[in-house]
Structure formats: C-alpha cells, structure tokens
Amino acid sequence: MNGDLHCHTKLSDGSLGIEDLISLAKKRGLETIAITDHDCLAGTVRGKIIGERYGVNVIPGVELSATDTQTGKKVHLLCYLSDMPDRLEGLCHRNSLARKKAAHIMMLQAAKKFNLTTEFIIKCATGSTNIYKQHIMQALMECGYTTSIYGELYNELFSPDSPNNILVTPKYPDIEEVLNAIHDAGGIAVLAHPFMFDNLDSLPRLIENGLDGIEVWHPSADEDQQVQLKKLATKNKLLMTGGTDFHGLYNTQAISLGDVGAPEDAVSKLLSYKSRQKRMLKKAQKAAEAEAQANSAG
Numbered sequence: 001m002n003g004d005l006h007c008h009t010k011l012s013d014g015s016l017g018i019e020d021l022i023s024l025a026k027k028r029g030l031e032t033i034a035i036t037d038h039d040c041l042a043g044t045v046r047g048k049i050i051g052e053r054y055g056v057n058v059i060p061g062v063e064l065s066a067t068d069t070q071t072g073k074k075v076h077l078l079c080y081l082s083d084m085p086d087r088l089e090g091l092c093h094r095n096s097l098a099r100k101k102a103a104h105i106m107m108l109q110a111a112k113k114f115n116l117t118t119e120f121i122i123k124c125a126t127g128s129t130n131i132y133k134q135h136i137m138q139a140l141m142e143c144g145y146t147t148s149i150y151g152e153l154y155n156e157l158f159s160p161d162s163p164n165n166i167l168v169t170p171k172y173p174d175i176e177e178v179l180n181a182i183h184d185a186g187g188i189a190v191l192a193h194p195f196m197f198d199n200l201d202s203l204p205r206l207i208e209n210g211l212d213g214i215e216v217w218h219p220s221a222d223e224d225q226q227v228q229l230k231k232l233a234t235k236n237k238l239l240m241t242g243g244t245d246f247h248g249l250y251n252t253q254a255i256s257l258g259d260v261g262a263p264e265d266a267v268s269k270l271l272s273y274k275s276r277q278k279r280m281l282k283k284a285q286k287a288a289e290a291e292a293q294a295n296s297a298g
Helices: 018-027 044-054 085-113 118-124 133-142 152-158 175-184 200-208 223-235 264-297
Strands: 004-007 032-035 057-068 073-080 188-191 213-217 239-242
Touching: 004 057, 004 073, 004 239, 018 032, 018 044, 032 044, 044 057, 057 085, 057 175, 057 200, 073 175, 073 200, 085 118, 085 133, 085 175, 118 133, 133 152, 175 188, 175 200, 188 200, 188 239, 188 264, 213 223, 223 239, 239 264
Parallel strands: 004 032, 032 057, 188 213, 213 239
Antiparallel strands: 057 073, 073 188
16 A cells, blocks of 8 residues: 655645544555645644554654755755654744745735735634645635636736746755754655756755655656656665645645555655664674774784
C-alpha cells in the first residue's frame, strides 16, 4: 500500500483538521501518512497520538520554506522524523513571521479592491497558524465575488504576470541554512515537488550539502518527469518520496488522499533510513580504525 507522505491540515493551508485527515486516511485504506504543514510543527505530536488510535502510522514532518539565493527561486524542503524538532522552532517562527507580514499587505490590498474587511479574512483562516492566499480567496467566495478558490480571480490577484496582482512574496532563508537546520535537528531532508517551482537547477547544490531525498511522486510531475527524478535519485543515492500535497478544499485540482504516494518499499526505506546511515557510519569508522592500526603496525 502506498503512503501519502505530503499532507497539510488546518494548521497551515489545509481545510481538514488533524483528526479528520487521519480519519480520511483510514477510510482510504492508507497505512502511512505524513503531516507536513508549512513551517509548523504544532500537529506532529497530536497527529502521532490520533494516528495510533485509528491504526494509521503518522510520520512527523514539516514543509520548510526557503529561497535559492543563486537562482532567486522559491524552494520547499520536507523534513521527516526529526530527533530534535524543537531545534526547528526558531526557523519556523521566522518563516511564519515573514509570511504574516506578506499576508497582511495582501489582505489590506484585497480589502481596498473589494467590500470586505481584513477581520473577515482572518475569520476564514480560523485554526491556521497563518494567513494564506486560499483564505483570502475563501473570503471572496463567501462575499460572492467568485465561486471557486482557483480560477480567473485567483490568477488576477496572485499571478506574477497579472498587472492587477496583489502578490507579496515573503523573504525566506537560503536553502543551505534550511538544509543545515534540518540536519542539525536530526531530520531527513527531501526536496519537495522539484517541477512545481522549477528547482532542478538547485539540486546539485543541495546534494553537495547533504540532501537526503527527492519527492518523486507528486501531482506536479507527469510520468516522464517522474522517470527523470527516479534516475536522479538513483544516480545520487537519494531517497524517493511522494504524496498528494493534500489540502482538502484548498487542493488546486480534484485529488483525494493517497491518489499519489510513495510505494511501500520507498516508505520502508524512509523509515529505516537513519538506522541504515548509523550502521554505515559505524562500518566506515571501524574500517578507518582498522586501516590506522594496519598503518601503525607497518
């Protein structure tokens, strides 16, 4: 059975609460999911507890926002199974603050364009740790300005190519800083949806700095692109993960939990990755000690 290793809840820009997400996973026959809210670790402990109640293995995770300062592109890094998640709290707080500043400006601009208040937008984001574009669109739907989250009005307001856009891009830390923070917290770092943000040119730099995996299976990657990502992962000895990038009501397309995911063997490799790395490290240390002894004896 596939595992959906990329899911969002109300804590960030998903529409389902943690328990509703896990209940849906159970109904869909999923044995494993990962909760990966944007720059937010608040649901990891609760997710694990509720998952045990439902018989669903919930992998703790987080999707961290970054920028490749060399390309100027936005990059998302997924962090799984962190040993010391508290070490990521500072980074999450900084990213959250950057997003709030950008969202505040966008809310004010939306309120100027339409007859709605920023308080109403905030109400639409109840339960989230931040304000997202989807919440602004939900407020516009509630007020009758559009009938969908995505579409003509969304593109007008949030497409960089639109002359009427109100888009404000938050300033996030460089990918090296975020990657190092993940490893400092004892986590597994995976490049999320490489084709969504055209991040393949960032891959060599990330690999050089110890990237652990690539998200191969994602709605943004077609079959040919998945084959390309598999080859890159195999060549560079990287983990392969996958998921729907589930947001519930805020999905950009009609897709349900588990429709895209990582095969069982990929899930197993993720879960056993750190223990395998430790065994390899011990083996290398023993080999180095044996070589040193042989050299001293000679």
